[in-house]
Amino acid sequence: MTQSTPAPETKSALPYDVKGAFDDFMTSFEAFKDANDQRLGELETRMSGDVLATEKVDRISKALDDNKRKLDELLLRKARPALGGGYTAPSEHKAAFEAYVRSGDDRAMRALDTKAMSFGSGSDGGYLVPNETETQIAKRLGALSPIRSIASVRQVSTALLKKPFALTGPATGWVGETAARPQTGSPTLAELEFPTAELYAMPSATQALLEDSAVDLDSWLTDEIEMAFAEQEGTAFVTGNGVNKPKGFLASDKVADASWSWGSLGYLATGAAGAFAASNPADKLVDLVYALKAGYRENGSFVMNRKTQAAVRKMKDGDGNYLWQPPATVGAKAMLMGFPVVEAEDMPDIGTDAFAVAFGDFTRGYLVVDRTGVRILRDPYSAKPYVLFYVTKRVGGGVQDFSAIKLLKFGTA
Structure with a gap:
């Protein structure tokens, strides 16, 4: 048989x-x-x-x-939506874009360029994907990229975002109801800069797939590039050095929290080289939580990789309750001492002087900058009989509030 x-x-x-x-x-x-x-x-x-x-x-x-x-x-x-999704009436840009992707016919796209001067730079530089496709890519990246899912995300139309912040606030004071109000001092301002860098992926397809009218090209394209973009972003938002990529929060200057000042991230040490302390190991996690001011703490999240989470999972409090709790429902996050745990595999493993655990309000602490527009260039020649699609988007990122994130260092000082 x-x-x-x-x-x-x-x-x-x-x-x-x-x-x-x-x-x-x-x-x-x-x-x-x-x-x-x-x-x-x-x-x-x-x-x-x-x-x-x-x-x-x-x-x-x-x-x-x-x-x-x-x-x-x-x-x-x-x-993920099915490749043969339900029919929706295409916009003029979407219909023109689909013709370009399926057959390489860019006449409609060039006509839109001439009329609107906004959709691309010709076949040699590629064309911008429709807004519907760009929105779908952004939503999927938000679900896949761990730091993006908890950070602030801002869209810009330029290559550089400059964000001012106050080094010193305005002078203030108490006065009586009829007392004179002296003029206050002006705040001292400085700027944080968040340049965007080019992120690319190069999915391929057979001509038969492209000619199949039942295939939803938006879903196919998003499905092909989502993991490539998410993995590259995930690494850059954690450890990126800021050279032709976003600057990760672990690439910031780090100082002991007792000596913290703006422009660096404060850390606490576990007291043991490459490990939690032998006695009461969870105490440092409690200290890490309360190293943040109350205004940041209420929206805090732990960030660590799976190996570190496996070590934390074994810990109990003084009453014998496990500090780590599984997700309450499907799709929810695990909780550690009442705060969500975000799994970021690019966080370092526990090791000597490794910053393997972060805790903070990443919505206020880390900024992801997306330049509007995802560009695609169709290449039917380089890998015949396959058609390559060179997809690029510009992304930046960095710490925007150094008070909002604290680190745990697995070392003695």
């Missing part, structure tokens, strides 16, 4: 549904708690851990991370 080949996975026929994946994740978490409780109990009674118990906890913790990763992938796939 010949075994039939399983059908390929499609967006409408996933291996199992999102609810099932979420249930598996919660079951893994309960197993993790049981195993970790056993490990902690053995530490208290024997003063040393059982190697087998520790390995079991690590194994279940890895399975928990795998289940969470699988759940995230399912949620992402579910959010």
